[in-house]
Amino acid sequence: MTTADGRPRVLLGVAGGIAAYKVVEFLRLLTESGHAVRVIPTPSALEFVGAATWAALSGEPVTTGVFDGPHDVPHVALGRSADLLFIAPATADLLARAAQGRADDLLTATLLTVRCPVVFAPAMHTEMWDHPATQANVARLRERGAIVLDPAVGRLTGADSGKGRLPEAQSLYDVARVVLARGQLPLDLAGRHVVVTAGGTREYLDPVRFLGNRSSGRQGWALATTAIARGARVTLIAANVTLTPPAGAELVAVGSARQLGLAVTAAAAEADVVVMAAAVADFRPAHPSTTKIKKGVDEPTFLDLVRNDDILASLALGRRPGQVIVGFAAETDDALANGRAKLAAKGADVMVVNPVGETRGFERTDNEGVILEAGGRETEVPLGSKEALADSVWDAVARCLGPERTSR
Numbered sequence: 001m002t003t004a005d006g007r008p009r010v011l012l013g014v015a016g017g018i019a020a021y022k023v024v025e026f027l028r029l030l031t032e033s034g035h036a037v038r039v040i041p042t043p044s045a046l047e048f049v050g051a052a053t054w055a056a057l058s059g060e061p062v063t064t065g066v067f068d069g070p071h072d073v074p075h076v077a078l079g080r081s082a083d084l085l086f087i088a089p090a091t092a093d094l095l096a097r098a099a100q101g102r103a104d105d106l107l108t109a110t111l112l113t114v115r116c117p118v119v120f121a122p123a124m125h126t127e128m129w130d131h132p133a134t135q136a137n138v139a140r141l142r143e144r145g146a147i148v149l150d151p152a153v154g155r156l157t158g159a160d161s162g163k164g165r166l167p168e169a170q171s172l173y174d175v176a177r178v179v180l181a182r183g184q185l186p187l188d189l190a191g192r193h194v195v196v197t198a199g200g201t202r203e204y205l206d207p208v209r210f211l212g213n214r215s216s217g218r219q220g221w222a223l224a225t226t227a228i229a230r231g232a233r234v235t236l237i238a239a240n241v242t243l244t245p246p247a248g249a250e251l252v253a254v255g256s257a258r259q260l261g262l263a264v265t266a267a268a269a270e271a272d273v274v275v276m277a278a279a280v281a282d283f284r285p286a287h288p289s290t291t292k293i294k295k296g297v298d299e300p301t302f303l304d305l306v307r308n309d310d311i312l313a314s315l316a317l318g319r320r321p322g323q324v325i326v327g328f329a330a331e332t333d334d335a336l337a338n339g340r341a342k343l344a345a346k347g348a349d350v351m352v353v354n355p356v357g358e359t360r361g362f363e364r365t366d367n368e369g370v371i372l373e374a375g376g377r378e379t380e381v382p383l384g385s386k387e388a389l390a391d392s393v394w395d396a397v398a399r400c401l402g403p404e405r406t407s408r
């Protein structure tokens, strides 16, 4: 349900954690991109950021209890009007109360009345996140159809760091945008673990020089965010990507093709889907120098290269029963014919063929392509956002996986 002026209606729940200050920026991103946002803090959230800040930035009243203005029955009115309920930070206490279905403040009462998608962005100390009680609460909320983002790894409140950090405002915003765009569509990847590779590998000639490629990682990032919005658990293996990590994905940073191969093979052992969106170098220098190559000293006159293993082909060969393997074929000419040949040669289930060139494909936010499925189905995806292409890839993957799982 949108507001009378056509803006999507977002309820932004804020629980009592130090990361509430980062949510101020998230709120700005939402309002500045045309969303009507009502902030619902818990009483303890106001210990961190005051009601005046939330009210001024949202342009809407801010209350914390069901008895503030009871004539409007606020929790019911708010719940009915919402297109998305996004809770950030979701503390251990908030997750526990939500999992139990308690209604002891306006936010938890509203959680029981909404019928729109619900996203929790937990943030807490690692010990609290890892505690079996919290993990059981998270599992329960996911079973009920909520999206619970895994916290990011990094600096926590003090000098300590670990898993438990609230993802950056921009990544939270990306998830909110994609979930809103999906509306009431089912979480067809719930209970699935997907592995996505992104970026481009670097093959070092010496400690400072490498053979690389133009992949920015944006298509892999879009695949990760859209999979999270469809309920999947995502491991994102990123080769030399400088973008802000997507919210909710487990990030593994790699450099070379061999490192990427090891990381993806390990992650694939218990994954339902592997998507090889990374641009992997086919060759690496046969004799990389351990010291910087100098002019006039053992000057190389040609580059001796050796072939890297074909990771996609070996993943397809060793796939577990029911596992879906997806490749990307970036082609400059005869794209479709080359893509069809690659699908067959590598034994993948799906091959995404996308035309690339000086001004196409790389370092851009848009993309296009044709999605080839081993069963013969071919789906053309016109030029649009990388998220639109990603969603079409997940549609093909969902077809290959078969019926949904109900729990994760």
Ligand code: CTP
Binding pocket: 257, 276, 277, 278, 279, 280, 281, 282, 308, 309, 310, 311, 312, 313, 326, 327, 328, 329, 330, 342
């Ligand atoms: N790929 C891989 N391992 C490699 C090279 C590529 O897993 N050593 C994967 C890529 O991640 C992509 C797919 O294979 O999903 C196709 O990559 P591409 O470079 O287009 O294919 P190549 O087999 O390298 O063919 P070409 O000769 O056209 O470079």
